[in-house]
Amino acid sequence: GQQVMQIPQYQHVQEGEDFTTYCNSSTTLSNIQWYKQRPGGHPVFLIQLVKSGEVKKQKRLTFQFGEAKKNSSLHITATQTTDVGTYFCAGRAAGNKLTFGGGTRVLVKP
Amino acid sequence: GAVVSQHPSWVICKSGTSVKIECRSLDFQATTMFWYRQFPKQSLMLMATSNEGSKATYEQGVEKDKFLINHASLTLSTLTVTSAHPEDSSFYICSASGGAKEKLFFGSGTQLSVL
Numbered sequence: 215g216q217q218v219m220q221i222p223q224y225q226h227v228q229e230g231e232d233f234t235t236y237c238n239s240s241t242t243l244s245n246i247q248w249y250k251q252r253p254g255g256h257p258v259f260l261i262q263l264v265k266s267g268e269v270k271k272q273k274r275l276t277f278q279f280g281e282a283k284k285n286s287s288l289h290i291t292a293t294q295t296t297d298v299g300t301y302f303c304a305g306r307a308a309g310n311k312l313t314f315g316g317g318t319r320v321l322v323k324p
Numbered sequence: 325g326a327v328v329s330q331h332p333s334w335v336i337c338k339s340g341t342s343v344k345i346e347c348r349s350l351d352f353q354a355t356t357m358f359w360y361r362q363f364p365k366q367s368l369m370l371m372a373t374s375n376e377g378s379k380a381t382y383e384q385g386v387e388k389d390k391f392l393i394n395h396a397s398l399t400l401s402t403l404t405v406t407s408a409h410p411e412d413s414s415f416y417i418c419s420a421s422g423g424a425k426e427k428l429f430f431g432s433g434t435q436l437s438v439l
Contacts, residue, residue: 247427256417256430257368302367304428311358312428316367 216241218305220315227293228323235318237286237303244308246279246286251317252299260301295322326352328420330431337408338439345403345434347418353398354420358428359391362415374401408438 217240227233237246245264249257261270263279263286270277274297276289286303300319304312327350337343347357355376360368372393373381380393392404401420405412417433 249428256432257419257428259427259429262427306426311370311373314368314370319365 216305216307216310216313218303218313218315220303220318222318223316225318225320226323227297227320229293229295231293232289232291233293233320234287234289235301235320237288237305237315239284239305239307239313241284241305241307243283243305245306246283247304247306247312248277248286248288249302249304249314250299251302255299257302290320293320293322295324298322326350326420326429328354328418328429328431330418330434332434333432334435334437336437336439339409340407343405343408343436345405345416345418345436347401347403347420347431349399349420349429352420354401355398357395357401357418357420359393359401359403360417360419362417362433364415368417371403376401405436408436410438412436413438 219238221236225233247262248260251257261277266283267281268279274291278287300317302317303315306312329348331346357374359371361371362368370383371386374393374395376395376398382388395401415433415435418431419428
């Protein structure tokens, strides 16, 4: 079945630095979504990417969908303590349900 | 944005009892809702897809007689953990799909502890 993998599993970042988390699917996706889950909270939708090579920005967050539509990345610049949480990607193959990646747990060192 | 309400937020029960968790879409109709289980520091594991007016679709390895799902209306789905055991202790979270982007709106989750 479809598998979605995220790396790294953990990301310790110094406040103010940049980092990137990567998402890879075993199958070609029709779209990919990103969610953020704060500690003790529930996942909240961030964005959806649909087109091959698509790049979308939300303030300090940049999301990219690979040309082959099998991978995606989330890049955060100038990390802040408010960025703490777990970032999940979720990929949808044509006609299928969303499959969540394992998540990247982000800790920010002040 | 759309709101999904989940109740209760936490529950402690004795082994052998049953626990019902409710998931409501407050401002939109959800023909489909999803139930997940999440262990500490792990990802969301889809348990089942709840379909309004029909039987739920369970993921491989999830016991349908253990985790009863009822989706009687367009705004309410319930998950009943029957004859709960300590190994059923977990964070259960529901979601509903709304809008053109098919994004998921999550409930706040239910932390179940079985003694």
